[in-house]
Amino acid sequence: MSDKATIYDIAKKLNISAATVSRALNDHPKTSNKTKILVQETALELGYEQNKLALALKSGRSNTIGVIVPRIDINFFGSIIRGIEDELYPRGYHIIICQTHDNEQKEIQNINALLNAQVDGIITSITKNTKDVSIFERILDKNTPLIFVDRKLNLKGASSVTLDDFKGAYQATQHLINQGCNRITHLTVIGYQSVGIYKDRLEGYTQALKDNDIPFDADLILDIENDINGGKKAGQKILNFKDRPDGIFSSSDFMILGAIKEIKANGLKIPEDIAVIGFSNEPFTKFMENPISSVDQCALEMGKLAAKVFLDQIIDPKLLKVEKNVILAPKLKIRQSSSKKTPAN
Amino acid sequence: MSDKATIYDIAKKLNISAATVSRALNDHPKTSNKTKILVQETALELGYEQNKLALALKSGRSNTIGVIVPRIDINFFGSIIRGIEDELYPRGYHIIICQTHDNEQKEIQNINALLNAQVDGIITSITKNTKDVSIFERILDKNTPLIFVDRKLNLKGASSVTLDDFKGAYQATQHLINQGCNRITHLTVIGYQSVGIYKDRLEGYTQALKDNDIPFDADLILDIENDINGGKKAGQKILNFKDRPDGIFSSSDFMILGAIKEIKANGLKIPEDIAVIGFSNEPFTKFMENPISSVDQCALEMGKLAAKVFLDQIIDPKLLKVEKNVILAPKLKIRQSSSKKTPAN
């Protein structure tokens, strides 16, 4: 039971007051060098370590930040967290992780728990089902910095780091058009339109068509489940079209994977017959035998930026609420699945 | 600035002492129902919330656990963390995440930081380069429960949840033999033998050969880099063998992916010419057009078990150190890449 030494132990040993020890350790100007050295030596000798909890209680700052994501084991969120950690750890911050599993109730619980734990800020991606804004207002009421990553709410006083989903979708669609496609379907999930990102992707797609004088055809918008099976069903529909599409822009990599499987199973070639591009740049897309093009969401960078925005917010606690909204440009990863003209990786 | 209410605020309002408020809120037996109700109502009215920091300082327990992994954005570790979170969150624990990036110095820093933060326990996967045991002994000296996941050190007093790598390797090799292979190469990383798991996999492979009266051939052990490129190089070597192998057991999915690409590029068929199986069950293995067989490491379950072991440890703080070593049986995921006889998914 090597019970930790406190500043009191040091004080007693040196016959000085605890406050002096505290100042000596903090390199306070009003301390003599003699005492500083003496205290530091004794601290080392006793194996003293600052109790962060006491400091946190006293100062009201825990040096801890809460991060809430739908699920940790989704690559995208894992990378975001890594970005946050990479940025904040060197500055002495700890990161508390919470998951919502896309459940609004858990989201509320998580936020309350984090606030109780006195975190210095919260970075979060909202659930697909978040309806109630009030819990987020509570965060702001407490003057706790709130930064949304990727999935955001529009809330005065809250910052955000998001992807320009419109642009990503626009570029992906434009890329397909450049490859010679002129009948492009779009796979999406209408049910998630509240999250905003799917809506933006749909709009980017629509705009790209418009700018290229390709008529918009509502039948080409396929509303499916966001998984491989949904993609397979979409693949069937696509194969059954009288006027078969020659391109697919999917708002998710999993949906496009299903569609690809279905299309190939029916003897069509990708990208020759149908060129496809997904969204998210899931790790598996580049590992495939025929690598899948996708829109990269720069997760790592989003995490880093969110961390930086957080740091900006707390530079001056007296400052009126700073609100900062960063929009990241996505990066197209052109691979075989959409390279009719020039194959690439 | 809706500054949080404390028990003193409640006490003042009701003209009772703070201690009574504390007891009332904690449902202490020596409190009258009248007071309890009164206090609870006032607490609600003032928007009181317990300050966990103060509680932690007072009680010496932070209700926080530290998790240190090489990298968060690796699927395997993400799943472990998810398992831990799923298990501990409902019991009121928070999880602080740290990364080592496989750097021993960062590992030491992380541990020190977590101990300063007064975590109630540490769950970790050591780096590939960990040499020094003393930092882990420090954890135990402080009576902080220490649980290793997957990558462990043998340390008296520390618990562990690991995979039976030997068994996984044995089963994978046996499976290839069952499929008719009798000249099986093994891809490994000799440099990582200190981590233990690669060594165990090699031994499982060796034992399976022995039990099936297949002579061990040291030339069939290929020591390569643990990535796709390493796998490609291994693939070349395999193709150049005079007596070409008909099976590959790889201790990593990335290595086998490279090997597969190389082999297919040379016109050979998988599994017909060469049957292959990897290790880790990375997500991409099942998404491939020709899904890759692999040994699943049950990451989620490992995380959950680690959390449970932690909870076991702290049931009775007075108890002598409990040491618990759980070894999980891996699960073979048989897919196309190794299914010569009966195709499966």
Add this chain to the structure above:
DNA sequence: AATCGTTGCTTTATCGCTCATTTAAAGATT
């Protein structure tokens, strides 16, 4: 010699909560 300013430390109070101990009040016992 008396006063002033520095320097460097001590004292005291506080962050919010809880535990052990004490006190007070009411009821039970003879």
Add this chain to the structure above:
DNA sequence: AATCTTTAAATGAGCGATAAAGCAACGATT
């Protein structure tokens, strides 16, 4: 009626660190 129990609340201390204010000692100033 006087004492003993029981019960509920008050008191005070302390977890570990720090900030503000107070004070002693020294040398410098006039």
